[in-house]
Amino acid sequence: MTNGESSKNGSGGGWLAEIAGDILSGVVVGSSHSRWFVKNWCETNLIRPAMRLAGLGGEEGGDADGGDDKPGLKVIGVGYGRTGTYSLTLALDQLGFPCLHTQHLYESPEIFNMWARNVFTPSLEAGEALMGEPDFELIASRGWRATTDLPMALYYEQVLEQYPDCKFVLTTRENSDVWFRSWDMLTKTITQPTSHFLWMSHVQNLDKYFRWLFTFVNKDTKYFEAPYPLPDQIKENAVASYEEHNRRVREVIPEGQLLEYNVKQGWEPLCDFLEIEDCPTTPFPKTNSARSVQIQAVAAMVIPLTIVLFILFYLFSSAFQRTTGQTVLQWAGERRRRILNSLAKKEVKRREQVELNRKGLKTE
Known part of the structure; x- marks a missing residue:
């Protein structure tokens, strides 16, 4: 095998591995979102009300135990979404x-509710994308020492x-056009599942966030x-x-507190900036590609839909068995036998008719 063939095969293997990784990541993250939405809905609408009725409390708890040590936020990723923010997070x-x-906001209802209460809801009521007053201490008190992505x-x-x-x-990305294609x-992709689950309180917060975010980025209140499906992004406004x-x-x-960074640069610039002596030797995290995000959206819709259909089928089959x-399956099998x-x-x-017709023709 020539060096060229070897290189070609190697790149092909890498391409297949990348696709497999995107599919796995998309399914895992998408199913995680679904699980948290269902879990939070059940806690909010079933478990906590039942606990309050039983006199057992049932108030919303914290997201994590920050302990007595509250040094505050240490690192903030200030890049727009689709600039490698999740890879930076990892x-x-x-x-x-x-x-x-x-x-992570899906998994942190107390923090997500804070954003909705302090920023998103007032903006929708005012008809403009307000900055509000988010509670950074709440975020830090829950054990977080860094944040990335919008809105933070x-x-x-x-x-x-x-x-x-x-x-x-x-x-940052290579240029603004590259960023906008990914952002668009x-x-x-991410708004597709939202419209189907607006009856869930946590999805309602997500809806408010999308409307606030798109209004802020595109400088157009039509998203409120x-x-x-929400209107397309306005390229000129979003890029600006x-x-x-x-x-x-x-x-x-x-200057000394800012690192302008492309995640393709790997560990070294980040470790130097954060004064990390033992820089990891493992590959730098690479996740949330465009393909992975699309799979996340599909998984976030398909998995809960499958669960709902299973529950409905179980209830229907139980009622059907009690009635008949x-x-x-027994009924379907019997119907199949009758039809056959x-x-x-x-x-x-x-x-028989064909045979009779044939004999009649011979007699004539």
Whole structure:
């Protein structure tokens, strides 16, 4: 085998491995979202009300135990979504900075409710994307030492004022067009499952977040009132928002506290910036690709739908058995036998008729 053939086969294997990794990641993350939505809905609408009725409390608890040690936020990822924010999240986790990404909000109802209460709901009521006053101490008190992705990426000035020693990582893409293509794909994908589950309180918060976020990024209030599917992103406005945000971050954050970073650069720049002596030798995390995000959206819809259909079928089959004395499968099997017997009898009669017709022709 030539070197060229070897390289080609190797790249093919890498391509297949990447696809397999995206599929696995998409299914795992998507199913995780579904599990948390169902879990949170059950806790909010079934378990806690039942506990309150029984006099057992049932109030909403915290997301994590921050203990007595509350050093505050140490690292803030200030890049827009689709700039490698989730890969950065996994890297910061590995470096010892528990990191809150927007995807974790599904698993942190107290923090998600804070964002809805302090920012998203007032914005919808006012008809404009307000910044509000998010509670950074709440986030820090739940054990998080870092955050990435929107909305937290927008609050670098407030965080710098409250935590003057905090460090900031501005993740970027190769250029604005590359960013917008990825951003546009994401916004179309992540909003698809939302419209089907708006009866769940936690999905309602997600709906408010999407409307607030798209209004902020696109500088257009039509997203507040528009039905699903939400309007497409406005490229000119979104790109201008992305570029202005990055420019403003570079202007506001002191030079020694800001790292402008592309996750393709790997561990070294990040470790140097955060003064990590034992930099990992494992591959830098690579996740949340466009393909993976699309699979997440499908998994987030298909898995709960499958569960709902299974529950409905179980209830129907139980009622059917009590009514008819047969299981659905027994009834279906009996119907199948009857149909087959009927078809067989018709076939016998047809053949007999054909034979009679043949004999009649011979007699003539």
